Amino acid sequence: MEWLFIFTLVGVAFHFRSRLKETEMRLATLEKWRDFNPDRSATEIGDVVTDPGPPIAADPVSVDTPASKAGNSPSSTAYRRLTELRSQSDAAEREEAVLSKHQRFSFARIDFEDIFGRRLAIWAGGIALAISGVLAVRYSIESGLMTPVVRVAFAFLGGATLLAAAEIAHRNQARIADARVPQALAGAGLATLYAAFYLAGTQYGLIGQTFAFLGLAAVTGAAIGLSYRFGVPSAILGLVGGFAAPVLVGGDEANIPLLALYLGLVTGGLCLTGRTQNRAWMGIAALVGGLGWGAVLLLGEGFSTLDVLVLGAYFIVLSSVLPTLVEHDRVARPLRTIAAAIASLQLAVLVAQAGYTPLAWALYLLMGATLAWFAWRRDDIRVALPVAASIGLFLLMLWPDPAPVRFAIVAVGMLAIFTGVPLALLAKERDGVAEQAMIMAVPPTLAVLAYAAFGDFWHDRVEWLLALSTLSLSGPVILGAWLVAGRNEEERLFAALVGVAGALVFAAGLMVTPGWFAPVIAALVIGLWFALRRTDTSMVALLWAGAAIAVVALFVTPHFLDEAPQLVTESDGAPLAKALLRWAAAGVPLLVLCFLEGVVWRRRVAEAGAALLAYGLAAQLLPTDALAWASALAAIALFQARRERAGAIAAWTAIALGWAAAPFGQWLGAALESLVGTPILLFDLPSPVEAALHLLPAVATLAIVRFERFSHGWQSLASHWLALPLGLVVLHIFYRQLFAIETMTRFIDLGMAERTIWQAILLGFGWIAARGAGRFAGDPRAAAALACASLAHFAIYSSWWHNPMTAAQAVGSTPVANLFFTAFAVAIAAGLLLRHWVPERLRPHCNALVMILATLGAIALLRQAFGGSTPHDVPLGQTEDLLRSLIGIVMALAFLWIGSRLGERSWRVGSLAVMLIALVKVFALDAAGLSGLLRIASFAALGASLIGLGWFYTRQLKATATS
Known part of the structure; x- marks a missing residue:
């Protein structure tokens, strides 16, 4: 354990290392300034700044008379003098700014010899001596050279010798010329005396614990006194030695009471010294x-009664008394809060380790009372009280199998401490957010903990004792509401307090009534609040609290488990009359808020909540298959009648969309699998009945309902276009029923036809979207999205995964007039229509797409001509391969001609690209495998084509340049 002391001393050295780093940074800054202005030293700059020089003498301004004015130019003498004076003033301001800037670089002279030769050497020597001493003592102990008596004697002798040496050095300052020598000696002597008394009293038992305690107290007093005489270093070493002494000397079994008293004295003395010397860091x-x-002391086990008593007192002092001794503008308040939190947590751990004995609980309540007393006297400590209250309530929750009487005593004590002082502060109008929160949080938390410990939630029993306890806990909250009832500016606080009191009254009522009656009790409590006849603002706040209570009561009672399945599926459910009464009672407060709430977004929340509870009420009556349409029709009807009720409309729309989630998810899963080549068979999709009952309501709602602009300035949302993708899903489900592709054989025979027709349907809807239909105006963006969907469908399925040239798919046996021609014609039409539906800058890309599709379509038709209905089964021949090259050349010439007619460069560039691909194919593939006449013919055709292409392209360029 001696290494802890060594590491602490190393930390002190590291502190001086950081100061050295700061010195180096300052030196670097000074060197930069010297490089910036080598001709001027820092002293000169200071002289210039302190001596501003004589003031600028303003020459008299001569004003031209009317007689002389006629003979002067427009730049008169007065104008020139004013300009000169302004220039001189600006120059003076610039010089002053430069000097003030330079002045920031003026530092005191840094002496590295002083740092390395004097300061660091002394401290390094002190640290080395301390380490050597520790190691020497440790070695002697392990070797058996020093008996306990000798060790203690040497410790006392060494400590006294070091303190005497420090005093001698202090009195001979003139000869030593360094104050750090006595400081280091005094600190080492203090640490040694700490160890000596602890060794003699606890480790070896040479003296009684009383004498050891008195000795440690005397050393602590000496440390405090020497800090006044020797300054900060002595205080630092006293701090380190004081806390490191128990670790340094070791020991198999610690005397917890003595150690706690010793640590309390060390901590208190240092805190008081720091306050006296204005050193908050201490x-x-x-x-x-x-x-x-x-925390270290709590690691032990088997605490005795004396241990618990002393440790409890120690934690009480740390939590409430000692933090008040620290004074600092920025650190004091958070430090007190943190200290109270940690000490309260440690005392809570002690209570748990002690087995939740009455003594341990009494110590925790004493700590709470101490904090409450300080909170009453000092405002800056009040924030620590709710921290202790929170930890205490959490500890009460962890109490296993508490005895009812003991639990009641502890709960009453917490209630008196943690609500008494806040109520007193509330009466004096000195309350803050923390006090208000404690009044509203502590009583209901105690009620919840009491019911969790002794109540039976799952069995509907009458619990009179718990009901009376819960009702009595509402007393402090009601008192708080009465205290703030006369404050005009505290309407919300009054409403919150009354709401909490009502919640406790409601909970007490639940304990003596059947569980299913809970929402009705909540409605009765809200009726009592109306009897208060408060202002509208407080009444609305109370209604919100009551609505929350009613909704919570609806959800947490066991009967909800019987009613909840009715929301989404058929079930036996709960008794109808009880269910209707419960859901109606929970929804009434929210329905009233829809008319009383003045804030728009809150009214929207009330509308949404009332709509959701109305759906729950309807779910108890209607069959499950009718719920989606019921929600959709409710949203549509309310939109047509009172479209300003956007919250309810949104809630019912969301419910309709929720019913569509399951079938849409099934469809989406099949669609995602198809993206990796898995065919969609009929049984992979939702049934038509499911689509009609669950998907169509969402489509109808989205198609009709539109949400107007909200209070935050959002643009209105054209939600009818959101119905388009979901409507296409429904249409796709019904459309797939026409082909009934249930096996792979039918997929081979009908897959291409089914995909091509669906591709055309998508493009047709895009054309309708572009033109508009009925009261729906045309939207090029929706049209472009549908056209892109059609092209994507063609590219993914008919061109990649299920391309008849690479997969078993039937296209028809008739050349040209087959599904290849139809599919590519629809795709080309989509590309051409996109030219009109996309911005001008994207039209060249559409032209490129059309050229690619036309070329691939021609090659596909050639493949069908040689391969028949299922071209995948017929291998590629040499003649067909040559004709592919010819098709590329012909298509390139066609694109060039179209570009010349339309005057669009993209077509001409596309023609060159196709021609280049054809050339690469001919030279790299075709010509390499040909011989004889075929090889000659291929080159002749290629040459003629190239000559014609060059001649034609040259003419086009000349014509374009001329135009």
Whole structure:
């Protein structure tokens, strides 16, 4: 354990290393300034700044008389003098700015010899001596050379010698000329005396614990006194030595009471010293050390009554008393909160380890009372009280199998402490958010914990004792509401307090009534709130609280488990009358809020909640298959009648979309699998009945309902276009029934036809979307999306996964007039129509797409001419391969001609690209495998084509340049 002390001393050295780094940075800044202005030293700059020089004398301004004015130019003498004076003023301001900038670079002279030769050498020597001493003592102990008596004697002698040496050095400052020598000696002596007393009293038992305690207290007092005499270094070493002494000397079994008292004295003395010497860091370090030692002490087991008592007192002091001694503008408040939180947590651990004994609970309540007393006297400590309250309530929740009487005593104590002072502050109008939160949180939390410990939620029993306890817990909350009832500016606080009190009254009512009656009790509580006759603002807030209570009561009671399945499926359900009464009682407060709430977004929330509860009410009556259409028709009807009720409309629309989720997910799963080549068979899709009952309601809702602009300035959402993709899913499900592709054989025979017709249907809907239909205006964006969907369908399925040239798919036996021609014709039509539906900058891309499709279509028709209805089964011949090259050349000439007629460069570029591909194919593939006349013919055709292409392209370029 001595290494902990060594590492601490190394940390001190690291602190001085950081100061050295700071010095180096300052030196680098000074060197940069010297490089910036080598002719001027820092001293000169300071002289210039301090001596601004004589003021600028303003020459009298001569004003021309009317007689002389006639003979002067427009730049008169007065104008020139004003300009000169302004220039001189601007120059003076610039010089002053430069000097002030230079002044920032003026630093004191840095002496590296002083740092390395004097300061660091001394501290390094002190650290080395301390380490050597520790190692020497450790070695002697392990070797048996020093008996306990000798060790203790040498420790006392060494400590006293070091302190005497420090005093001698201090009195001979003139000869030593360095204050750090006595500081280092005093710190080492203090640490040694700490170890000596601890060895003598605890480790070896040479002296009684009383004498050891008095000795440690005396050393602590000496450390405090020497910090006044020797300054900061002595305080640092005293701090380190004080907290490291128990670890340094070791020990098999620690005396927890003595150690806790010792640590309390060390921490308190250092905090008080830091406050007296205006060194906040000392108090902070002491608190950190004390809290750290508290965690170490809790690692033990089998605490006795005395151990619990002393440790509890130690944690109480750390949580409430000592943090008040630390004064700092920025750190004090968060430090007190953190210290209270950690100490409260440590005391809670002690309570748990002690078995939740009355003594342990009394110590925790004493800590809460101490914090409450400080919170009453000092506003800056009030924030620590809710932290202790939260930890205490959490500890109460963890109490296993508590006795009812003990639980009640602890709960009453927490209620008195953690709500008494907040209520007193509320009465004095000194309350803040923390106090208000404690009044509203502690009583209901205690009620919940009491019911969790002794109540029976799952069995509908009458629990009079718990009901009376819960009702009594509403007393502090009602008192708080009464205290703020007269404050005009605290309407929301009043409403919140009354809401919490009502929740407790409601909970008490639940304990003596059947569980299914809970929403009705909530409605009765809300009726009591109306009797208060408060202002509209507080009444609305109370209604929100009541609505929340009613909804929670509906969901958490066991009867909800019987009613919930009715929301999504057929079930036996709960008794109809009870279910209707429960759902209606929960929805009434939200329905009232729809008319009373003035804030738009809150009214929207109330509307949505009322709509959802109305759906739950309807689900208890209607069959499951009618719920999707019921929600859709409700949204449509409300949109037509009162479209400003956007919250309810959105809720019912969301329910309709929720019913569509399952069949849409089934369709989407099959569609995603098809993207990797798996054919969609009929049984992979939802049934037509399911699509009609669950998908069509969502389509109808989205097609009719539109959401107007909200209060945040959102643009209105044209939701009828959102119905398009979902409607296409429904249409696709019904469309697939026409072909009834249930086996792979039917997929080979009808797959190409089914895909081609669906591709044409998508393009047809795009054309309708572009032109508009009825009251729906045309939208080129939707049309372009449908055209792209048609092209994507063709590219993924008919051109990639199920291309008849690479897969078993029937296209028809008639040359040209077959499914190849139809599929590519639809795709080319989609590309041509896209030219009119997309922005001008994208039209060249559409032209390129059309050229690619036309070329591939011609090659596909050639393949069908040689391969028949299923070209995949017939291998590619040499003649067909040559004709492919010829087709490429012909298509390139055709594209060039179209480009010349339309005057569009993209067609001409496309023709060159196709020609280049044809050339590469001829030279790299075709010509390499030919011989004789075929080889000659291929080159002749290629030459003629190239000559014609060049001649034609040259003419086109000249014509374009001329035009």
